[in-house]
Amino acid sequence: MSASAAAVAELAEGPHDQPQSERPAQSRRVVMVRVALAVAGVALLMFPMYWMLRISVASTSELANLPVRLWPQEWLWKNYIEPWSQYPFARWLWNSVVIAGLSVVLTVLINLCAGYAFAKLRFPGRNLLFLLILSTLMVPVQVIMVPQFQIVVDLHLLNSTGGVVLPRLAEAFGLFMARQFFMAIPDELLDAAKCDGAGHIRAFWRIAVPLSKPLIAVLVIFTFMWRWNEFVWPLIVLTDPNSYTLPVGLQFLIGQFSTNFGPLLAMSFLSILPMLIVFGFFQRYFVEGVARTGIK
Amino acid sequence: MATVQTRSDRQAPERPPGAQLRGRVRAVGRRAEATAGLLLAGPALVVFIIFMFVPLALTFWYSLHRYSGFGRMTYLGSQNYRDIIQDATFWKALLNTGVYTALSVPIGIALGLGAALLLNKVMPARTLFRALVYVPVVVSGVASGIIFLRLFDPLLGVLNQIMSSVGLPTVDWQGNGSAAFASVIIVTTWQGVGFGMVVYLAGLQGIPREMYEAASLDGAVGWKSFRYITWPLLGPTTFFLVVFSIITSFQVFDVVYVLTRGGPGTSTTFLVQYAYDQGFNQRHQGYAAAIGVILYFIVLALTIVQWRFSRRRDVA
Numbered sequence: 142m143s144a145s146a147a148a149v150a151e152l153a154e155g156p157h158d159q160p161q162s163e164r165p166a167q168s169r170r171v172v173m174v175r176v177a178l179a180v181a182g183v184a185l186l187m188f189p190m191y192w193m194l195r196i197s198v199a200s201t202s203e204l205a206n207l208p209v210r211l212w213p214q215e216w217l218w219k220n221y222i223e224p225w226s227q228y229p230f231a232r233w234l235w236n237s238v239v240i241a242g243l244s245v246v247l248t249v250l251i252n253l254c255a256g257y258a259f260a261k262l263r264f265p266g267r268n269l270l271f272l273l274i275l276s277t278l279m280v281p282v283q284v285i286m287v288p289q290f291q292i293v294v295d296l297h298l299l300n301s302t303g304g305v306v307l308p309r310l311a312e313a314f315g316l317f318m319a320r321q322f323f324m325a326i327p328d329e330l331l332d333a334a335k336c337d338g339a340g341h342i343r344a345f346w347r348i349a350v351p352l353s354k355p356l357i358a359v360l361v362i363f364t365f366m367w368r369w370n371e372f373v374w375p376l377i378v379l380t381d382p383n384s385y386t387l388p389v390g391l392q393f394l395i396g397q398f399s400t401n402f403g404p405l406l407a408m409s410f411l412s413i414l415p416m417l418i419v420f421g422f423f424q425r426y427f428v429e430g431v432a433r434t435g436i437k
Numbered sequence: 438m439a440t441v442q443t444r445s446d447r448q449a450p451e452r453p454p455g456a457q458l459r460g461r462v463r464a465v466g467r468r469a470e471a472t473a474g475l476l477l478a479g480p481a482l483v484v485f486i487i488f489m490f491v492p493l494a495l496t497f498w499y500s501l502h503r504y505s506g507f508g509r510m511t512y513l514g515s516q517n518y519r520d521i522i523q524d525a526t527f528w529k530a531l532l533n534t535g536v537y538t539a540l541s542v543p544i545g546i547a548l549g550l551g552a553a554l555l556l557n558k559v560m561p562a563r564t565l566f567r568a569l570v571y572v573p574v575v576v577s578g579v580a581s582g583i584i585f586l587r588l589f590d591p592l593l594g595v596l597n598q599i600m601s602s603v604g605l606p607t608v609d610w611q612g613n614g615s616a617a618f619a620s621v622i623i624v625t626t627w628q629g630v631g632f633g634m635v636v637y638l639a640g641l642q643g644i645p646r647e648m649y650e651a652a653s654l655d656g657a658v659g660w661k662s663f664r665y666i667t668w669p670l671l672g673p674t675t676f677f678l679v680v681f682s683i684i685t686s687f688q689v690f691d692v693v694y695v696l697t698r699g700g701p702g703t704s705t706t707f708l709v710q711y712a713y714d715q716g717f718n719q720r721h722q723g724y725a726a727a728i729g730v731i732l733y734f735i736v737l738a739l740t741i742v743q744w745r746f747s748r749r750r751d752v753a
Contacts, residue, residue: 264474288495
């Protein structure tokens with residue numbers, strides 16, 4: 142993990158040239174071939190995205206008329222408008238925003254505190270507890286979903302925001318990241334604060350937290366992405382259509398629209414649009430975060 | 438950003454130089470430290486106990502029972518596990534998961550490496566290319582499933598249109614088991630290439646340029662420099678990606694749920710789908726828990742392999 146960590150450091154520092162490419166004998170033609178390859182590869186990868194947009198403005202009759210043209214023959218904007226009144230799409234959007242937002246805030250808070258405690262403070266059982274938590278890093282939700290569902294039912298959290306958010310806070314990734322981050326902060330910095338009479342908690346709040354903006358950025362982005370896209374757990378906990386998140390609502394719409402793909406893809410696009418915007422703005426952190434941790 | 442980026446994962450020394458200052462009040466100080474530690478770690482510990490450790494223990498407990506989700510549990514002993522051994526669908530799901538892993542992991546890694554090697558070179562709009570390759574990673578599994586549901590549609594899908602227009606036979610992506618299986622691999626590969634690329638790009642940055650300069654004096658350029666420098670030095674990155682991809686390939690759910698629903702028949706049913714189906718459709722929650730236990734041990738074994746390895750690397 143650490144090799145990629147150090148490496149990405151440079152990656153994020155900006156588009157400087159790579160070793161091989163600085164060899165002077167690089168002819169124009171070689172560069173052209175590479176660009177052509179890259180364009181072809183990216184075009185292939187982006188085609189499904191393009192096709193989603195293209196189909197999203199098509200009518201059923203246009204789609205039934207084979208072969209479907211590459212460029213839209215008509216622009217059926219009502220595909221984007223009508224589902225809002227037919228289904229509680231706005232509600233789902235709102236639910237997703239609330240669930241992702243709340244998850245982000247709680248995850249960051251809990252993991253900042255716990256990460257600092259596990260990295261910098263000695264308390265009984267610390268190492269054993271950390272090992273136990275770390276051992277759950279890769280446990281699929283499907284392993285524990287049966288009793289977890291029961292716990293959510295017992296806590297009367299079925300169909301509630303809390304039922305989706307709270308169980309997913311028990312995710313080792315953020316804690317692991319936070320601990321790694323705080324371990325790299327020199328103890329001298331914190332001790333200086335303590336000499337001035339500040340307690341452990343004040344040293345954490347005054348010294349460590351202000352230094353952890355990069356950590357917070359990565360935690361915010363990843364938590365947002367995972368919770369926004371999360372499917373199986375909300376699918377289990379949310380049984381009332383009004384409480385659905387976007388992915389659960391979308392899979393519900395598959396059955397509703399059946400072969401009418403226009404509105405279905407329009408809604409799919411709208412459901413990923415906020416994520417794409419976030420990605421556009423914070424692209425650098427996504428790339429950096431993935432590579433630094435090496436963990437999904 | 439400089440603080441994180443340049444830091445290493447090495448541990449800070451346990452006893453900092455400033456510690457002597459606290460010598461006299463050590464006993465009191467230690468208690469204060471423990472209190473602060475437990476206070477700060479407290480919320481995380483509570484959450485982990487309620488929503489991770491208790492459910493994990495209960496998974497084992499449930500797996501010894503028959504339980505429909507409501508009403509009484511009936512103790513069965515090891516009956517669920519003995520049933521699983523006899524259960525053809527379980528074995529099919531395990532086999533599917535294994536075959537899926539064996540195919541999707543090498544394909545994903547090869548493509549990720551290819552993308553990284555290409556986009557590691559200087560070219561115009563490189564940053565844009567990298568970002569676009571990464572886009573599918575941020576698209577939800579459900580949306581990806583819907584996008585490809587349409588692309589793979591046997592009658593109306595654009596994929597079969599393209600194939601027939603270039604003279605290839607069309608494929609029944611939904612009715613043919615192998616084709617459906619292939620379609621799942623195609624979609625999850627599409628989702629994963631960006632991740633592999635980013636990890637490999639990081640690995641490539643870790644190779645000192647002097648290595649290439651020295652090698653080029655010995656005549657190692659092009660394929661040779663890849664074969665004797667890049668590939669061996671990417672070894673740790675590759676190993677990490679292999680283990681990591683294997684673990685994630687045991688968790689593929691969303692795309693399958695939308696695209697094939699595990700079908701036709703059981704041809705794309707993986708362990709996680711089978712556990713979900715048993716627990717929440719068939720309401721055999723004890724049985725689902727037993728599948729969960731088996732899944733847990735498989736993933737745990739893989740995690741330990743990865744751990745061992747990353748430890749060794751941190752020391753080296």
